[in-house]
Amino acid sequence: MKKTAVIVAGGAGMRMGAELPKQFLLLKNKPLLYYTIDTFLKAYEDLDIILVLPEAYTDMGQEIIDAYFDKDRVRITIGGATRFESVKYGLQLVEGEAIIFVHDAVRCLVSPELIRRCYEQAVETGSAIPVIAASDSVRLLTEDGSDALDREKVMLVQTPQVFHSKLLIPAFSIEQKGKFTDEASVVEAFGMKVSLVEGEKNNIKITHPVDLMIATQLLDPA
Ligand SMILES: Nc1ccn([C@@H]2O[C@H](COP(=O)(O)OP(=O)(O)OP(=O)(O)O)[C@@H](O)[C@H]2O)c(=O)n1
Numbered sequence: 001m002k003k004t005a006v007i008v009a010g011g012a013g014m015r016m017g018a019e020l021p022k023q024f025l026l027l028k029n030k031p032l033l034y035y036t037i038d039t040f041l042k043a044y045e046d047l048d049i050i051l052v053l054p055e056a057y058t059d060m061g062q063e064i065i066d067a068y069f070d071k072d073r074v075r076i077t078i079g080g081a082t083r084f085e086s087v088k089y090g091l092q093l094v095e096g097e098a099i100i101f102v103h104d105a106v107r108c109l110v111s112p113e114l115i116r117r118c119y120e121q122a123v124e125t126g127s128a129i130p131v132i133a134a135s136d137s138v139r140l141l142t143e144d145g146s147d148a149l150d151r152e153k154v155m156l157v158q159t160p161q162v163f164h165s166k167l168l169i170p171a172f173s174i175e176q177k178g179k180f181t182d183e184a185s186v187v188e189a190f191g192m193k194v195s196l197v198e199g200e201k202n203n204i205k206i207t208h209p210v211d212l213m214i215a216t217q218l219l220d221p222a
């Protein structure tokens with residue numbers, strides 16, 4: 001089955017508080033985005049990438065592609081004001097039937113094993129959403145305080161979120177109500193079920209400055 005990864009790198013990185021959007025920050029002398037693209041291209045030789053970038057940073061993105069990758073395998077498009085819009089614009093470039101991986105550019109430690117595990121399950125069931133168990137206790141905020149939740153019943157959600165195009169493309173015709181924080185919730189709001197797959201603890205999302213320090217260590221523990 002054709003494989004297309006929509007790698008969303010259209011955000012501003014406000015929580016990181018750096019001058020550049022965090023996807024362009026350096027990790028071991030290479031932009032964070034480099035690692036994400038490299039892992040996807042190596043996971044499958046027949047996979048192509050749609051890279052979604054902020055309008056002001058398409059040249060910077062193109063320079064990374066030109067410097068490191070086969071430019072025939074990576075197409076660039078411009079993102080929107082929200083992650084949902086950025087994914088939607090990326091999906092507009094998907095051609096024909098495919099298994100589509102939607103991945104946060106800033107989860108740059110994703111492994112080829114996770115990409116392949118998600119692909120295999122999506123071929124079988126139509127979708128694959130990687131999740132990991134919570135290791136902290138979890139509470140739900142209520143009007144008058146908070147309630148403890150059974151953490152065995154809570155999972156933390158990662159990307160790549162992987163779907164058959166027949167499921168994902170129609171789901172993204174839905175009107176954005178409130179905030180969709182991931183693709184699984186868009187597909188569910190459209191009335192479809194999703195299936196979960198084991199994620200990876202190292203597949204962290206670089207969100208705050210401390211995450212960059214953790215990623216540096218994980219990349220090269222020496
Ligand atoms: N309008 C947006 C917002 C986010 N993203 C992407 O979605 C991923 C996860 O989002 P997040 O970590 O929230 O990134 P930012 O929106 O950049 O960060 P912040 O919320 O701190 O501004 C990132 O790869 C980000 O570039 C995107 O493509 N388009």
Ligand SMILES: C[C@](O)(CO)[C@H](O)COP(=O)(O)O
Pocket residue numbers: 083104157158159181182183205
């Ligand atoms: C898609 C995601 O990474 C799953 O955990 C997450 O929801 C993205 O959230 P963000 O607020 O856009 O960082």
